[in-house]
Amino acid sequence: MKHQRAKHPIFVAVSGTGRLLSHLLTVESHHSYSVVGVVTSHPNCQAVTIADKKHIPVFSGDFPRVVNQPKTAATIQNIESSEIHGFYQRYQPVLTVLAGFIRPFPFDEEWPALNIHPSLLPKYSGVGFYGSKVHQAVIASDDVVSGASCHWVSEEYDQGEILSQVVVPRLFDDNEYTLAARVFKSEKKLLPTSIDLALKVVISKS
Ligand code: GRF
Numbered sequence: 001m002k003h004q005r006a007k008h009p010i011f012v013a014v015s016g017t018g019r020l021l022s023h024l025l026t027v028e029s030h031h032s033y034s035v036v037g038v039v040t041s042h043p044n045c046q047a048v049t050i051a052d053k054k055h056i057p058v059f060s061g062d063f064p065r066v067v068n069q070p071k072t073a074a075t076i077q078n079i080e081s082s083e084i085h086g087f088y089q090r091y092q093p094v095l096t097v098l099a100g101f102i103r104p105f106p107f108d109e110e111w112p113a114l115n116i117h118p119s120l121l122p123k124y125s126g127v128g129f130y131g132s133k134v135h136q137a138v139i140a141s142d143d144v145v146s147g148a149s150c151h152w153v154s155e156e157y158d159q160g161e162i163l164s165q166v167v168v169p170r171l172f173d174d175n176e177y178t179l180a181a182r183v184f185k186s187e188k189k190l191l192p193t194s195i196d197l198a199l200k201v202v203i204s205k206s
Contacts, residue, residue, distance in 0.1 A: 007034035008199045011093040013101035013113070014040050016131075018047025020099035020116070023188050024195075025054060032196045037091045039084065041103040059087040063103035078108040094202055097195055098153065102130055105153050113153035114198045116191050118183050120165060121149040125158035135176040135183065146170050146179060148187045150194040163201075164194040 010033045012021050025035060038051040043060035051058050061084050079085055088111055098105055098115035105113055117125060117134075123143075124134045138146045147167040154160030166186045170179055 005032070008032055008094045008203070009034055009036040009092060010195065010199075011035070011037045011039050011088075011091070011096040013096055013098045013105060014038060014045065014047035014051075015042045015102040016045050016047060016100045018045065018050045018100065019184070020187065020191060021047050022050050024097070024099065024192060025050070027192050031192045032199050033095070033192075036093060037087060039087070039096065039101075041101065047100065057087075057091065059084055063105070065103060077106050079106050079111050080108060082106050094206075095195065095198055096153075097191070099191065104157050107153060107155045112198075112202050114150055114163065114194065115153050115158070115160070116187055116194075117149050117151065117158060118146075118180070118187065119149065120145065120147040120167065121151060121158065121162055127157065129158070132176055132180065135180045138170060138179060139174065139176050144170055146183055148183055148190055150190060150198070152198075163198055164190060166190045 012024060012035055014021050021038065028034065035056060038048065038056050038058045040048055040058060040060050041063040048058055079088055084106065096111060096113040098113060119125060119129070119134045124137050129137065145167050147165055149162055149165045151162045152160035166189065168182045168186050
């Protein structure tokens, strides 16, 4: 009989279509995580419908928008001091994965979080750089490559330590849509394996 290793519980934080959430659920059996909860800033988004269909508990909160100040809204409160705390206490995720979460996430050393960003960080990051804005900026530049990055969530928006990256070519005839599709395809490969890696790091520290 095949030995089944224990899975590590994770949360996925979402705000939009949930394409990555859906993918993470599809490939879950090949990886070391199990999605035990979803956190959202947008209770009516498609990602929540995906979670509901799978009977995954959802926490919907009022996450402040990014404010253009040296310290972002992410530093205003940590998980311990926010309404989300009970959800964490109940399901005890080892890691939270921000997969299309567009608001600052409460930084808390007790509850590590990983974010995926559709650029080669530190390029095209921070306030105003999300979704198509990133790809438009690459198309407007002279860059010959783009890609995606997974980084630890820190007190500063989009600036935590980089865990992993993937590079994709920017082709001569690309537009923002063709480039976005190529980057997203690479994100689907990068994210699940990066979660496995992040979990190893988190577990080794606990
Ligand atoms: C990805 O491109 C990711 O890099 C960014 O949001 C996109 C995924 O959102 N942070 P979704 O899964 O389509 O909602």
